[in-house]
Amino acid sequence: MANERDIVLDILMDIEDNNTFSNIALNKALKKNQFIEKKERAFITRLSEGVVETRIKLDYIINQFSKTKSDKLKSKIRCIIRMGVYQLLFMDSVPDSAACNEAVKLAKKHGFSGLSGFVNGVLRNIAKNKDNISYPSEEDNRILFLSVKYSMPEMLIKKFMTDYPDTYMNILEGCFDKRETSIRIDLNKISRDELKKELTEQGINAVNGQYSDKVLLISGYDFIKRIFGYKQGYFTVQDESSVCAIAESFKELTKEKEISEDFTALDICAAPGGKTTAALEYMNNQGMIYSMDISEDKLSLIEENIERLGFKNAKVAQHDALEHISKDLFDYDFDDNTDLVIADVPCSGLGIIGRKNDIKYRVTKEQIDELIDLQKRIINNAASYVKKNGLLLYSTCTVNPDENDVQVDRFLKNKTDFSLVGKRQFVQGTDKCDGFFYAIMKRV
Numbered sequence: 001m002a003n004e005r006d007i008v009l010d011i012l013m014d015i016e017d018n019n020t021f022s023n024i025a026l027n028k029a030l031k032k033n034q035f036i037e038k039k040e041r042a043f044i045t046r047l048s049e050g051v052v053e054t055r056i057k058l059d060y061i062i063n064q065f066s067k068t069k070s071d072k073l074k075s076k077i078r079c080i081i082r083m084g085v086y087q088l089l090f091m092d093s094v095p096d097s098a099a100c101n102e103a104v105k106l107a108k109k110h111g112f113s114g115l116s117g118f119v120n121g122v123l124r125n126i127a128k129n130k131d132n133i134s135y136p137s138e139e140d141n142r143i144l145f146l147s148v149k150y151s152m153p154e155m156l157i158k159k160f161m162t163d164y165p166d167t168y169m170n171i172l173e174g175c176f177d178k179r180e181t182s183i184r185i186d187l188n189k190i191s192r193d194e195l196k197k198e199l200t201e202q203g204i205n206a207v208n209g210q211y212s213d214k215v216l217l218i219s220g221y222d223f224i225k226r227i228f229g230y231k232q233g234y235f236t237v238q239d240e241s242s243v244c245a246i247a248e249s250f251k252e253l254t255k256e257k258e259i260s261e262d263f264t265a266l267d268i269c270a271a272p273g274g275k276t277t278a279a280l281e282y283m284n285n286q287g288m289i290y291s292m293d294i295s296e297d298k299l300s301l302i303e304e305n306i307e308r309l310g311f312k313n314a315k316v317a318q319h320d321a322l323e324h325i326s327k328d329l330f331d332y333d334f335d336d337n338t339d340l341v342i343a344d345v346p347c348s349g350l351g352i353i354g355r356k357n358d359i360k361y362r363v364t365k366e367q368i369d370e371l372i373d374l375q376k377r378i379i380n381n382a383a384s385y386v387k388k389n390g391l392l393l394y395s396t397c398t399v400n401p402d403e404n405d406v407q408v409d410r411f412l413k414n415k416t417d418f419s420l421v422g423k424r425q426f427v428q429g430t431d432k433c434d435g436f437f438y439a440i441m442k443r444v
Contacts, residue, residue, distance in 0.1 A: 004043045005083065005102050007033060009110070011048045012079040015358060022052045022358040038222055050090055051082045053176070053357040056151035058082045061089075061133055065125045068118075077115055080106050084123040089130065096127040146172065152360055156350070163401050167430055171399065174429020175353045175360075180207070180217035181224065182433065183235040184243045184274075186281050186309065187214060190234045198228045210432045212247060215240045233309040238274040239352075241426040241436035242344075242395070246278040249340060249393045249440055252421050263287030264332070265340040268321040268382055271298030273305040275342050275395075280311045287339075290330050292319040321345075321378045325385070334385040340393065343382040345375045347396035347403050351435020354428060372402055379411055383418065386443045392418065395438040399427050404437040412441065419444050 007029050014025040026048055030041055051058065059070040062081055070078055080103050087099035100123040107116045126133075138145040147154045150172040160168040185192050192208065196216055199206040204227060209215025216235075221227050229235050253259070263286055267276045271293040279289055291302050296318045306314045315330055321343070327333045348368050349359045379394055386392050394411075396403050404425060412418055423439035 004036075004040050005047070005106055006109075007044050008048045008051070008083060009076070009079055009106060011044075012051060012083070013076060015052065016075050016079065021356055022049070023356050034223070041222075046091070047083060047086060049357060050086050051079070054086060054090070054151045055082065055361065056153070057148050058085050058151075060135075060148045061085055061126065062122065064134060065129070066118075066122045074112070074115075076110055077107065077112060077119065080110075081119060081122055084119070085126055088123065088127050100124050100127060150175065153363075155365065156360055156363065159400070163399070164427070167427065170429035171427060171435075172429070174427070174435075177354055177429065178219075179354055180205075180219045181221075181237060182209065182239045182243075183216050183218060184212075184238040184278060184281075185214050185216060185235050186233065188281060188284060189232070190229070192216060195229055195234055202228055209240045209243075211240050212243045214247070215243055231308070236274060236277055236305060236309065238278065239397075239434045239436065241431070241433045241438075242274060242397075243278060244424065245393060245395050245436070245438035245440075246275055246282065246342075248422060248424075248438070249342075249391055250279070250282040252440060252442070253340060253391060259283050259286045261286055264334075264338050265289040265342065266325075266334060266338050266382075266385055267291045267342040267344075268319070269293060269344050269346065269378070270302055270316075270342075271295060273302035275344055276302060276314065277305050277309050277311065279340070279342065280306070280309070280314060283313065285311075285313060287313060289314045290332065290334075291316045292321075292325075292329075294318070294320045322374075322381060324381065336385070337387050338385040339387060339390045341382045341385050341390070342393045342395075343379055344393075344395045345378050347371055347375070347398040348400055350398040350400050351426070351428060351437075352397050355434065368400065368402065372407065375403060375407055376410070379407070380415075383411075383415055383443075386418075388443055390443050391421070392441045392443070393438060394441070395436070397434060397436050399425070399435040399437070404439075408439040408441075417443055 084103035270291040
């Protein structure tokens with residue numbers, strides 16, 4: 001069986017070679033090695049996430065001690081050295097000798113015996129000079145200083161400073177905050193206090209959420225699917241900010257009347273189904289929700305969550321959110337006929353960098369511009385299904401105003417038959433949750 005560092009190297013190479021998102025690469029590796037000890041899994045998670053999270057800083061340090069710059073190294077050697085540097089600087093439980101020796105073993109094992117001396121030399125030089133590492137001067141170049149300190153691309157540093165001039169440091173620091181898992185409880189099945197008690201008795205840390213009485217923040221568990229309440233359908237993993245978006249929508253919907261059998265909801269970018277199932281809890285077996293996603297592979301995730309939670313009033317199908325929904329898809333005419341339309345659109349993901357550490361390296365201005373155009377087209381299509389006095393919920397997991405407030409303002413300016421009911425921007429580091437935006441608009 002591969003040792004922990006072998007597994008971490010596989011994860012990092014999956015990210016580098018296959019452009020796999022870091023959280024997906026990690027989860028895939030842990031599932032493949034699910035029978036190793038909890039301590040070993042914790043080491044794998046810490047090292048792989050840490051290397052990705054601090055990549056810019058690691059490369060800056062490597063370049064001070066290596067004649068060959070990091071971006072010129074063979075990708076596997078670069079990953080091995082990054083792993084070694086991270087252990088040397090950020091993992092006190094790992095002796096310096098072990099960090100160096102294990103990196104050399106990895107290099108030899110993976111066919112780079114000729115470079116093992118190079119790997120050893122770079123890492124031992126860094127180990128000897130930990131206190132003499134040079135970093136950019138904050139006075140001379142604050143952008144570069146922050147980029148290296150927080151391993152954040154300079155483009156994003158500048159954007160955060162522009163968009164959040166008073167609180168951008170909170171965002172940078174928030175990307176490194178400890179992340180508990182946010183779970184949404186189905187209060188129709190169990191109370192928060194009851195579930196909290198059961199989890200605590202299992203040795204799992206559980207504290208109440210900050211913004212919703214349906215949320216617990218948990219940590220110290222092994223596999224989410226193995227803990228009490230998962231198979232029973234008592235809870236679903238969903239960030240608290242996202243829970244608030246659905247809660248506020250149903251609070252508005254039920255101001256004048258309760259949810260009835262003729263209630264219809266539509267979730268047009270639904271995978272993996274968090275907002276669909278959250279809506280179903282508020283619907284309490286009344287009406288019908290239609291859930292769709294462009295990715296056929298992800299439909300099974302939606303169906304799995306609906307089935308696990310025991311809901312019967314949901315239908316799932318593949319559909320492109322940019323395309324008009326034909327009546328034939330669900331044998332239902334959505335046009336001007338839907339009580340609630342949920343549009344959780346593709347976005348830059350700048351609010352969840354702390355959970356998906358490599359998002360920050362993938363974002364470009366061109367990509368954001370393309371996403372803004374995509375969002376505009378999706379929201380316009382979604383609006384056509386909302387009935388009079390119905391609601392449109394628009395949401396993203398980004399803190400970029402151009403995808404949030406600016407997008408909504410543009411929509412409302414062009415769609416005069418919609419009015420803003422409420423909106424909220426959560427910002428990581430300032431709020432105790434992921435960065436997330438939602439706007440609730442009513443058709444009048």
